[in-house]
Amino acid sequence: MSRYTAPLADLRFVLHDVLEVTTTYARLPGCAEATRDVVDAVLEEAAKFAEQVLAPLNQGGDAEGCSYDKATQSVRTPKGFKEAFAKYVDGGWIGLTAAPEFGGQGLPETLGAALKEMVDSANLSWGNYPMLSHGASSALEHHGEDWQREVFLKPLVAGAWTGTMCLTEPHCGTDLGLLKTRAEPAADGSWRISGTKIFITAGEHDFVDNILHLVLARLPDAPAGVKGISLFLVPKFKVARDGTVGERNSLACGSIEHKMGIHGSVTCVMNFDGAEGWMVGQPNKGLAAMFTMMNTARLAVGLQGLGLTERAYQNALAYARERLQMRSLSGPKFPEKPADPLIVHPDVRRMLLTQKAFAEGGRALALYAYLQEDIARHSADPAERERAEALVSFLTPIVKGLLTETGIECTYHALQVFGGHGYIVENGMEQFARDARITTLYEGTTQIQAIDLLGRKVMQLQGVGLKHFLAEIGAFCARHAGDATLAEFIAPLGAAAKEWGELTLDLGKRAAANPEEMGAAAYDYLFYSGYIALAYLWARSVAAADASTQSAGFKAAKRATARFYYARILPRTQAHVAAMRSGAANLLELEEGQFG
């Protein structure tokens, strides 16, 4: 019952008017082919695929889920999923952003992100399969040996195989230092992997014949903790150095999880029993390679939050226009109807505007971050690369943390607009809320994103990414200082940026005296930073709309939504400031035995 139309107009607006991506692509080695025509053509074709192939499978996938056959240790995915994957591969989507030398189309990651938003709107569960392959591809591209890229990366990019990330074990998720899976050397240079991994997305399925597991494990003599972790390639069917695919490897899916949502995305317990694998990168340096995948995946999970926000919003908006209930407080707006549509009511508008503000603002923020990723990867200028790298590294926990949390908030609002009908399965709204709930948990919880942001990106790395970002906001404010039409945004944005810098310094001092202060402020700092980052992108969006050839209605909508954002969302920062300024003591005072 739920609908989806790809937001092509807004995607084009963000890419062309706000970010002017093709101006950047034109000067980036390897990206010049991504002209405006190419970008628009890719967006349109991606929209069709998402709308016509993936979206219709979403509710059925939720209802049917994945099933596990104990006898064969195999997994059946929902009806149509496998065929959709074949079409995705045939359409060239799976290798859209992969390097041409490995069979990819070499298009920018920003464009891949636009595709991914649409995929996630259409069918989040299904989108996890290509997402995991993409993560595995990244790790191999950056850390694999030449023969590994030839033998393993090419089939991934071609969509002949898919990939996984095998990190979590029953006793350790966040704390990978505790992991126990072992790797023992074999005479031929390969390794024998043994251990149990849980929560393995796409660990077993029926899309393709071979599945390539990227597995974290310990060597026999490895040091304890995270400094003793190595990364291995462990395929479902053995693969020799010459690429020959051999017999079934000694690994299997032992069971699958029953989850709150993403029922079409299979979550496996994977048992490795002396399985043959190949080391990727250096011994005991596996975590660094894994973080290449992880960072890619974190931004991608941010897009999942965005995708759900967009689709839930579209459905809530349609319902608010159709459903007649009560009269407007200032008198009937549609006197000829038995009641006014929901959209006349101020609080329904508040819920819709919140979703619109996070969808469009979140899209601008996410694509901004991905553009930095493209610059970091392709620019010929080392200084520009370094700046972009610092920016994307700083923004990754914000995009992941904020867009997943607002995804949960927005799917909540969208369901709420439906009233009791939102709680009914067939209307499709509750699936969005259930699916959204995973996004603040996997690829690092919101808590981990928060510590990554404040503890690592800001404090440990001396806030280099933040400084670049604040400088950019400062330059934007200075550029528009005399622009009366933007003054309503520039003044509060400038004030917020100033406060952001000062607050960060203050937190840094406090954390230097007591490291618990970092942990006590990190969650609020993540939201605080995210809301200001969105305020910047909203101000930029208004400026870009005004300067564009968009319609008057489009410009008016951007301005009105930005006004709403500044008036009713941005003030949330003040509650976060108060919480941060209150310090760690109120969190640490209560003794463990006194909690209850």
Place this chain on the structure above:
Amino acid sequence: MSRYTAPLADLRFVLHDVLEVTTTYARLPGCAEATRDVVDAVLEEAAKFAEQVLAPLNQGGDAEGCSYDKATQSVRTPKGFKEAFAKYVDGGWIGLTAAPEFGGQGLPETLGAALKEMVDSANLSWGNYPMLSHGASSALEHHGEDWQREVFLKPLVAGAWTGTMCLTEPHCGTDLGLLKTRAEPAADGSWRISGTKIFITAGEHDFVDNILHLVLARLPDAPAGVKGISLFLVPKFKVARDGTVGERNSLACGSIEHKMGIHGSVTCVMNFDGAEGWMVGQPNKGLAAMFTMMNTARLAVGLQGLGLTERAYQNALAYARERLQMRSLSGPKFPEKPADPLIVHPDVRRMLLTQKAFAEGGRALALYAYLQEDIARHSADPAERERAEALVSFLTPIVKGLLTETGIECTYHALQVFGGHGYIVENGMEQFARDARITTLYEGTTQIQAIDLLGRKVMQLQGVGLKHFLAEIGAFCARHAGDATLAEFIAPLGAAAKEWGELTLDLGKRAAANPEEMGAAAYDYLFYSGYIALAYLWARSVAAADASTQSAGFKAAKRATARFYYARILPRTQAHVAAMRSGAANLLELEEGQFG
């Protein structure tokens, strides 16, 4: 897998130390039997019932759900539900608060609320069946004719029958003025009811033989809108004026809904096809009678939010103590273990303290409201009755709105503490989140509570309830003005109360000029008011704990939790103030066609 231990210590603390209920009961006609011994005995037995009978059925009820047999139009409830209801009836719980002349035990509603919190923690879905009977009983007790109370009320109070509320129709939920179900007079003084009702909780089930539907319908000559609605008693099996139960009435459950949660609570489409019914109260005055049920039900749904918060918290706390992951930021706290338990981490503590603050503060607020209900019902002093009635009427949308929204927030946090394990069905945490999601939808959405609070209780009724509440806070602050140990709470509480009064006046002025201003502020006003109300109850709780014979650890925990609340939750009011002060324009500016 999920656990539950009734929070007896805190229930006793709130009832005896904070609210001193038995002092009030002693002077209320009809309540004197509720001595401290009786209260404590009831709490203990209720705890046993909730823990031992209801809690074990919760996860199974979710997994199995209710099933509908099309051939017989009958519903089967989950395994054990029917037997648990029989035990509930045998134990005298069903009629705990009903008047003795109808077979009840006549105990105060406050005690019934304590029971209900435990029932809802243990098994929210199951709790809906007695809740609906309770609502139907209230309506009959207050609006039924003598013979109706004799014939219909007694079997409800005895648990021989159960009740329902049939309001919603496919095209109208909130807007009951649109309802179409018809009632035509029969020669014997009964009526023939025809129409379709949806979302009927407990509309059909296998607990008991007869089900009494309270149905809103229109007389043939009824005026349009809400002034043309009458209330009818329509039993599943016909009941004559002398109480004789006859043949099956011409009504049936046509289907049941598949929902996000509360799978054990059946939600029926009910078709009435000339069914025999009896009018309750006066023609065209049905809405007033229905509101008696509704207000009872709204407070009760607030308890559902509280019950889920409490149980989710208990499980999150246990997990945070057991699960070892990472080291404390200030150095290992349990060096002998491979990692520290989650509870050492500041943000885990923030999530736990948020739950604890809403559970304990929410309990105090809800029971405070219920005590006003008892006073309003039983006091011999008309002025005291009037004040209590104004208070409970004012607090009902706050208790319903705030405790259900914080129930959603807290089940979110509790799941988050579990990390990825929270998303797995068998761990039980995701059920709490799914079950909680209904509570902001039924018995009036949060939006309806907000308008009831600001539009009706504050503006239309000249804020009489608010004035009493602010006066009480003022008196509390004055009483403790010189108390240095409470100064950290009294100062901000006094400031918040002052701001609450001023803000209300300001909103009143603006709404007088433009009614949309009320609708634009109502949602934020609900949360704003709720957070200050909780701040009052938290300050009272600290004062009551200090003055009590509770242990030093108990007192310290109350104080530390209150500190956390004041430092990290109460500042949320400032974001709401900013949103309210921003006015309606930013919600109304965007034209309907520009939303997307």
